[in-house]
Amino acid sequence: MTRLAVLTASAGLLALLLPAAPASAQQDPDIDCDNATVQMELTYCAEKDWQAADAKLNTAYSAAMKSMREMDADLPADLKGAAEALKEAQRAWIPYRDKACAAAGFLARGGSMEPMLIYSCLAQLTADRTQELEQLAEGLGN
Template sequence: MFGVLWGLILAAVLVSPALAEEKVDCSNAMTQLEMTTCANLDWQQADEELNAAYKAAMAKMRETDEFLPEDQRGAAETLREAQRAWIPYRDKACDAYGFQARGGTMEPMLVYGCRAQLTEQRTKELEELTEGLGN
């Protein structure tokens, strides 16, 4: 019986954030749960935009590599390595930012907000790179 009850509790906890996202009016978030949910949604949206910008920049870097002499190529690999280094930087920097409210209900909101902000900045950098390569 205890196992079934624990399973139901765990299922409710895992489903709750998904349900909360559907019901939250982020233009008027009032509770900490609503503000955290909206910060998470902002980060998810920023991450989608980042992925699109990275894809466009990577395509331009590959195109650049095609036009360069073989001994000067490496644009795409350099961007890939930079992005792979940037992601853990963003995550750890934002985890550190969350320590302003360590253990409190605001901590996840601070982390998500930081991730959204840094992700938006990185998206702009990638867009500028793409434009500089002749988009």
């Protein structure tokens, strides 16, 4: 077998084996977040809380954006801008959230608790923003 054939066969075998590795690594561990006690579990649960909050945020943002577009549709051209204002506000809020939570992580800088503090902050600020967006989507008097 030529060297090129061996390399090609090896690359093909490697390509078949690699996709299987990440699939097993991505499986959620069996952790009861209501009874988490060790730092690894607490951090995992804080991350899950943030992911759940982020999913709710995305739903709330879509609803708020829909309301803003509807509001813009009813306004004269020179008064439109609700949807654009919301988009700009959200784009500004994301870096604020990330930097504020990175700062919160400094309370345990370099320690095993640092990621949990960051994820907990991300979850809280994201939940707060979700509530703001839900109120915006509801509008005045709804």
